[in-house]
Amino acid sequence: MAKNNVNEMSFLDHLEDLRWHLIRIFTAIVICGFVAFLFKDFIFHIIFAPTKMGFPTYKTLCQVSQFFGFNDSTFCSDEFPFIIQSRKFASQFSAHIWTSFYAGFIISFPYVLYQLWKFISPGMKTNERKHSRGFIIISSILFFIGVLFGYYIISPLSINFLGTYQVSDQVDNQFDLDNYVGLIRASVIASGIIFELPIIIYFLTKVGLVTPEFLKKYRKFALVIVLVFSAIITPPDIASQIIVAIPILILYQVSIFISKMVVKNQKKKQKKDVKVS
Template sequence: MKRFGLRSAQKTPPGLQGDGAAPSVPPAAPAEMAEMSFLDHLEELRWALIRGLGGVLVATIVAVFFREWIIENILLGPKKADFFMYRVFGIEAREFVLQNRTITGQFFADIGTIFAVGVVLGSPIFVYSLWKFVEPGLYPHEKQGMRFAAFFATFFFMLGIAFGYLVITPLALQFFASYQISPEIENEFDITKYFSMITFWSLGVGILFELPVVIYFLAKLGIATPAALRRFRKYALIVTLVLGAIFTPPDPISQVLVAMPLMLLYELSIYIAAVVERRQARALKAALE
């Protein structure tokens, strides 16, 4: 991608010339910087999206060949009483029945599973394609910042998926499987709802774990400040405890297992906002001097 040739035309601001002060010179522009029309940019963006979606398509096709293993060991894993996380938590797991209640239920559950796995596996390719579109128009320090953000965004997303699947999913399934308002009502889960909830808990927590990255960008824009985040800390604690109470069995250990990582992420977000604020203050002070 080539950037519109605007930055390369920057000159010394009026008032700094001839007054004896060192002129404020912008950093060197990227070598690739050359003027391109708006339509040229759209064309490059179109091809970047095509390459990214092509990567997702390839990952989806690969998932087709491993669909049986994925369904038996990953999606149906938390349903089984011998799932290894139940031994980690010391839970006497309860198996439950899955039923298909619609004609197309198993078909769409299969298709949805393959698509979800393809999106997760192909997302790095998609992000990389967008990065290659944006990269030529960035200064070196901007590239470094974006690489930093991309790495931690991917890290926290994958960490959140793992936490959602290995912690939230088995605890929530056992809670809902054992919850009864009457002994006369048996819990039998619909296969489509079951697959959807596992996907929701895993990907949803993955997105929730992006909180530090979101706070980083909001702090850079001056929207999120460490002082404001500290003021809302008690409300964040209440929200995490409520989430822990909803998605876990009614014992304090399970609730703490869920609430603690979320609070740690919130505290990490406060620290990140404070670091950004200090750096911006130092940069402003240096500019004024």
């Protein structure tokens, strides 16, 4: 367990401390996942609704398409030209279990951050802990915004394109349940993690691994990486890639600003220490 003075802890003590934090994290995810498991109908009938043309994203994109004169847009169809099927005995149960686990992770994310913070914070200085006081709240907000972005933007765009794409009229689209559920889970979790970029840059700047100059210098490369990443996780059309790329680029710019603030505060502290000495 954690001791009051981190300097008195041995390596084995740190491992023991980490073990208990990981146990608490895993327990929280399992408990939240069990609750999600009980709400099977809500999750698979309501949450996994991007296959229904009444989904808010499709309605909005249909209105936009009609505004620009694209009345035959796939966003305005009555239903998708595919079915979701389960071709293995344990497929539905497996999808239920893993979806509940991922849901448990999303629901318990603030607590997961809290436990990680409890493990890391004893090694930080008092002023560092003070300036990082809102870490859990800000990180959680960014994560949930990313989850919503993945759910309402990436998932429906991907499902709409892949579900309506055909190489031939003689080939029917019949997707496995695991593939469909996995696509939504991956989109949601990946987006949530991506939106943590400002927090990651903050800590990398704190430890000296990243500087504002470094981020500015490689901004062009970051732009290329973002566009490539957007092309991978979205349908291969320009509009979808731009929709995904814009918030990521904004996050990158915000990360540069945060890095500047961290360096500025560090320089102020150094000047103050020099005056005191």
